[in-house]
Amino acid sequence: MPLYPSIMNRFVIRSLLGLSIVIGLLVEPHAAWAESYVAGVGGINFADRLTDVEGTGGLLFQDLDLQNSVALGGKLGHFFRHGWFGIEGEFLHSTPHIKGITDAPGIHLRIMSVTVNLIARYPGRTFQPYVGIGGGPVIAHLREAGGVQPDSDVAGGFNAFAGLRAFVTSHIAIFGEYKYMSATFRFDNAFGPAGGFESDYRAQHLLFGVSLHF
Numbered sequence: 001m002p003l004y005p006s007i008m009n010r011f012v013i014r015s016l017l018g019l020s021i022v023i024g025l026l027v028e029p030h031a032a033w034a035e036s037y038v039a040g041v042g043g044i045n046f047a048d049r050l051t052d053v054e055g056t057g058g059l060l061f062q063d064l065d066l067q068n069s070v071a072l073g074g075k076l077g078h079f080f081r082h083g084w085f086g087i088e089g090e091f092l093h094s095t096p097h098i099k100g101i102t103d104a105p106g107i108h109l110r111i112m113s114v115t116v117n118l119i120a121r122y123p124g125r126t127f128q129p130y131v132g133i134g135g136g137p138v139i140a141h142l143r144e145a146g147g148v149q150p151d152s153d154v155a156g157g158f159n160a161f162a163g164l165r166a167f168v169t170s171h172i173a174i175f176g177e178y179k180y181m182s183a184t185f186r187f188d189n190a191f192g193p194a195g196g197f198e199s200d201y202r203a204q205h206l207l208f209g210v211s212l213h214f
Helices: 003-027
Strands: 036-047 051-055 069-079 085-094 109-121 127-142 151-167 172-187 197-213
Touching (some): 036 085, 036 172, 069 109, 069 197, 085 127, 085 197, 109 151
Antiparallel strands (some): 036 069, 127 151
């Protein structure tokens, strides 16, 4: 007989603990969500002009207009302890080709950025507005066309962004994001022996994506 109260007490305590865990998961779903994520992203690169263009080898240039372009990439990130702050790695690719000048043909331009970003967010259950800044290598490549020789440059880039993430399930979210990016490129061999040019690159992006949280 003395054993029954002890057994019943243990059963009640375990039942209450189990019930509290279930209630906790239902009321606070974020407690069960992991804070690491991967995401695919796509959108438009609204590239500004290449400005402060300076020729090398005695060449003279004006500012160069860029075409708008599709942008595609991916993200890999993590938030610390389900909190406000996190870190993210991002790859983004676009082709904001240089428009032709008078009768001259345009120049094919490819931009690839690999950045590390610091992020601050509001850790809401469904909606999470966020902002971030970061930087990393930005690779620019000119393709051979007409009188242009293939040439590449790797520059340090800066980006700042703001967005809103919305969870459609506990593990899947959609998001929209505005991103600003800047870098300075130098193409010394773009025109062969005649020289090349250096310029400042500025671009604004409107991006959308889907993220998987685990």
